[in-house]
Amino acid sequence: MEWIDALTLARIQFAFTVSFHIIFPSFSIGLASYLAVLNGLHLMTGRPVYLMLFNYWKKIFAIAFGMGVVSGIVMSYEFGTNWSVFAEKTGPVLGPLMGYEVMSAFFLEAGFLGVMLFGRERVGPKLHCFATAMVALGTFMSAFWILSVNSWMQTPAGYAMNDVGQFIVVDWWAVIFNPSFPYRLVHMLLAAYLTTAFVVGGVAAYHLLRQKSERVKGSGTAVMFSMALWMAAIVAPIQIAAGDAHGLNTLEHQPRKIAAMEGHYETVKGAPLILFGVPNAKERRMDCVVQIPYLGSLILTHTLDGEIRGMDSWPADEQPPMGIVFYAFRVMVGIGTLMCLLGLWSLWLRYKGRLYDTPLMHRAALWMGPSGFVAVLAGWTVTEVGRQPYTVYNLLRTADSASPIDATAIAFSLLAFVVVYFSLFGAGVYYMLRQMANPPSMSDPALSVQEPMRAAGLAGARTGVAGHSGSGGQV
Numbered sequence: 001m002e003w004i005d006a007l008t009l010a011r012i013q014f015a016f017t018v019s020f021h022i023i024f025p026s027f028s029i030g031l032a033s034y035l036a037v038l039n040g041l042h043l044m045t046g047r048p049v050y051l052m053l054f055n056y057w058k059k060i061f062a063i064a065f066g067m068g069v070v071s072g073i074v075m076s077y078e079f080g081t082n083w084s085v086f087a088e089k090t091g092p093v094l095g096p097l098m099g100y101e102v103m104s105a106f107f108l109e110a111g112f113l114g115v116m117l118f119g120r121e122r123v124g125p126k127l128h129c130f131a132t133a134m135v136a137l138g139t140f141m142s143a144f145w146i147l148s149v150n151s152w153m154q155t156p157a158g159y160a161m162n163d164v165g166q167f168i169v170v171d172w173w174a175v176i177f178n179p180s181f182p183y184r185l186v187h188m189l190l191a192a193y194l195t196t197a198f199v200v201g202g203v204a205a206y207h208l209l210r211q212k213s214e215r216v217k218g219s220g221t222a223v224m225f226s227m228a229l230w231m232a233a234i235v236a237p238i239q240i241a242a243g244d245a246h247g248l249n250t251l252e253h254q255p256r257k258i259a260a261m262e263g264h265y266e267t268v269k270g271a272p273l274i275l276f277g278v279p280n281a282k283e284r285r286m287d288c289v290v291q292i293p294y295l296g297s298l299i300l301t302h303t304l305d306g307e308i309r310g311m312d313s314w315p316a317d318e319q320p321p322m323g324i325v326f327y328a329f330r331v332m333v334g335i336g337t338l339m340c341l342l343g344l345w346s347l348w349l350r351y352k353g354r355l356y357d358t359p360l361m362h363r364a365a366l367w368m369g370p371s372g373f374v375a376v377l378a379g380w381t382v383t384e385v386g387r388q389p390y391t392v393y394n395l396l397r398t399a400d401s402a403s404p405i406d407a408t409a410i411a412f413s414l415l416a417f418v419v420v421y422f423s424l425f426g427a428g429v430y431y432m433l434r435q436m437a438n439p440p441s442m443s444d445p446a447l448s449v450q451e452p453m454r455a456a457g458l459a460g461a462r463t464g465v466a467g468h469s470g471s472g473g474q475v
Contacts, residue, residue: 006407007399010082013414015384017075019377020421024068026376029143029189030196031061032136034227035116039132043125052220054132056440057200060432062117065109067428074417082410086391086401093159093167093175094149101145109138140189147188151181153392154383155253167392179253183246184383190239191379193231194339195372201228202369205362207439220440222356229355229365233343240336244299251300254393255309256318257386260325262296264310271296271308276330279323284311320388328381335375342368 035054042050076098079087115123115131123131158174159167169175204225211221251258259265263274265284273295277286297306311319342364349355387393391401 004407004411006405006410007402009407009410009414010402010405011398013082013410013417014075014078016414017071017078017417017421018380018384020425021068021071021075022376022380023373024064024071025139025143026188026192026195026373027199028061028064028068029139029192030194031057031064031199032132032139033193034196034200035061036129036133036136037227039129043129049220049223052440053224056220058117060435062113063428063432063435065113067425069106071421071425081413082403082405083391083401084403086396089166089396089401090153090392091166092162093152093169096169097145097149097152097176101142101149105138105140105142105145108141109135112138143189143192144185147185148176148178148181150383151184152176152178154178154184154387155180156392156395167395180246180249183242183249186242187239187246187379190235190242191372191376193235194239195376197228197231197235198339198365198368198372199370200224201232201365202367203436204228205365205369206436208356208362209359209366211439217356224440225365226350226355229343229346229350232339233347236336236340236343240340243333243336247300254386256311256314256320257325257382258300259309259311259313260320260322260386261329261382262300262308263322263326264296264308265322266310266312267307268310269297269307270294270305271300273299277326279326281322317389320386325382325386328378328385332375332378332382335371335378338368339371339375 035058038050038054038057041047042054112131112134115128116135119131120128152175155178156167157178158169158171160170162168201224204221207221208225247258247261250261262271263277263279263286264271265286270293272291272293274286275290275292277289277291280287294304297308298304300306300308311322345361345364346355349358349361355361389398390396391398
């Protein structure tokens with residue numbers, strides 16, 4: 001078939017591998033910070049419930065971290081196999097940035113990961129807390145460098161071209177802190193925190209539904225549920241504001257992507273906000289439209305009659321595919337809205353004192369557990385497909401970035417990736433779900449270690465069941 005060519009197969013393969021990969025960093029970034037918070041709270045308060053939750057989630061973090069590293073290494077090889085022209089032309093710019101990620105972030109994570117996972121009894125609580133914070137910092141730095149790389153591909157800056165057609169650096173500051181980088185970094189980090197919060201909240205909700213005995217303020221499951229919903233209530237509205245700022249930045253630097261996101265085939269003043277529609281690429285119009293008049297211009301230009309450029313502003317070979325971007329954007333925004341509503345609902349139930357004994361909330365939180373992953377995948381789809389037909393926006397086309405490799409070879413490697421990924425990562429995800437199916441327990445052997453208790457009400461108590469029974473504080 002005509003569409004099954006080497007370029008299409010290479011794009012499918014990279015989309016497949018990057019979709020698998022992004023799931024794990026989006027979880028491990030937030031989970032590393034959550035572990036650091038739990039460790040710090042235990043160090044400050046002496047409450048064994050925090051150590052119990054730390055030990056519960058650190059096992060899951062170790063699996064997610066390992067699968068994220070493995071899936072990331074695979075993508076690095078793909079640059080050399082399927083995208084060698086892209087690697088050659090952008091190597092002087094992107095190569096050092098990816099090297100900085102390895103030398104700083106990965107070395108920091110790897111250096112302290114063993115201490116975090118296995119060294120508490122050997123190094124003591126304070127140094128163990130420091131090691132956990134360093135792992136969290138490492139995940140942040142990894143996101144920093146990778147987002148800088150990808151943002152430069154979206155909004156290239158600080159470069160020049162040499163005699164052989166390569167991008168070279170003339171200003172490292174402009175390369176790293178390119179125009180879209182601050183917005184995309186904040187947006188991605190908040191997405192990672194929300195992804196983790198809803199996984200944690202979903203797991204807690206599962207156990208609250210199964211075990212009524214856990215619906216007690218101060219129990220491990222209740223503390224976990226409370227912390228997750230605090231994060232949702234606080235971060236989800238911030239994410240909406242960050243997304244709005246990111247959209248304005250995209251309008252300035254990538255207006256074609258905005259046209260696809262908003263569903264505008266024609267340039268219009270006083271543009272409506274299209275809530276839903278069916279893109280008709282053949283007729284160049286939006287069918288079955290549900291829209292709110294003028295709201296699109298108000299959001300993007302802050303005026304009712306602001307002009308929003310449509311796809312007719314660019315030649316056909318410069319336009320991204322609207323359908324994929326249009327639908328993915330609405331999935332992302334829809335999930336973000338549900339996250340915000342769930343967070344606000346949790347505040348109301350918390351105020352009424354019914355957060356732990358409202359099964360409808362628990363079922364909603366359980367169903368929303370995987371929502372962060374779906375939103376992240378939808379967001380990255382908008383980002384990457386909306387950049388087409390370029391790998392480096394307006395400068396290097398995707399068609400000119402691929403390796404001169406036979407379609408058959410890519411097809412066989414794609415098939416191998418599908419089999420190996422679903423087998424290997426499927427087993428890893430299954431094991432994580434098995435771990436999550438067990439509730440956090442105070443019978444963990446690590447909790448039998450003597451811990452200093454700083455809270456006055458727990459002074460002299462040992463970490464364990466006795467210490468837990470005396471700690472009834474609220475998260």
